[in-house]
Amino acid sequence: MNINFARTRETMVEQQVRPWDVLDIRVLDTIGALPREAFVADALRNLAYTDTALPLGHGEVMMKPVLEGRCLQALLPQAHESVLEIGTGSGYLAACLGRLAREVISVELHADLAEAAQARLTTQGIGNVTVRCADAMTWNPGRSFDVICVTGAVGQIPTRFMEWLNPNGRMFIVHGQSPLLEATLVHRTVNGSRIETLFETDLPYLVGAAPTPTFTL
Template sequence: MVDYRAARLNMVEYQIARRGLTEPAVLEAMAAVPREKFVPTALRDRAYDDTALPIAHDQTISQPYIVALMAWAAELERGNKVLEIGTGSGYAAAVMARLAGRVVTIERIASLADSARARLNKLGHANVQVIAGDGSAGCEAEAPFDAILSAAGSRTVPSAWKEQLAIGGRLIMPLGPFGDQQLVKIVRNGENDYARKTLVAVRFVPLLGGTG
């Protein structure tokens, strides 16, 4: 029988903190969310492996370090409203829910959205809204967002995301062709002023949808 709590704390220490991500709030969120609840039953004993894992519909749950890195780069605070593109199993949304005030997360595959919604509700994440739809268009009805995080990569930054980002907001996304993506942080400093910083090489599923 795997001691999931011990495995989770070990993951936080060795996979995240010792790689230089030492922001207390992020470490606390990663230590609090039971990743084993967000992976397929057959893979629960591998929930805290230092890798992405497959979920339904050929999608993945991201490597814990990448989830932590994205949350850290987004500089999430309690009053923030966050948009996530690509809910998947809901794991990253659960982490962000412990850091931000409200999380709106969009999943293209309706059955994944339904299961993530049920899972997040069961775990008590009342500040997360799961929407089934085209994440490439963002969520204009809820904009502006203090942070937007994408779990799918694109060759270009969707214009809707840039427009829906608040002044001072942070956009974290994989950018570039599949197989040659970089995780980038884009900060909106003014109406038409965006600054970009490259964080690390990554490999995410491609963004699909009207502007994917």
């Protein structure tokens, strides 16, 4: 079956992303221009624009388009800003961030996913995104960023992530107890931080970031 991906992408924007209150024109233009099908396995290309999370291997998923849109709109990276993405996955969200920001460093735990994502980014001509294979729970970037985008859930917001934010920086992160997790925007302020709750969702946890299981008798 031959799919008109350009038309399908336009339908996704108009019928999925925009109705979920993603209205920023830069975000919509970015999602509308990037070929999402180029960032998924060949066997899943026909599902690239469906309202579902797609498996990537290692227990990771490519987020639903609506969640990606809300994430981008919450962060709204500007053309002069630096971005750290934790959890590269397919590389699609990193590509979107790269279209919006000055530079993106994206960290991926699994070497095969990191390599594939970097190859896809190169094929799409996105040269301001660098993928690094590392464990974000132990890795140290040696610098700070204006924007941090965390694509996997955490039980509690790691202090180390907060330390990587520039003053007045912001971080999108999903935390709590699955399946009712809170997507939040964390603002770094002069006096510490401020957390803005956005919506409820569910995502796989980052490796090493799941909450400690509790047992009741």
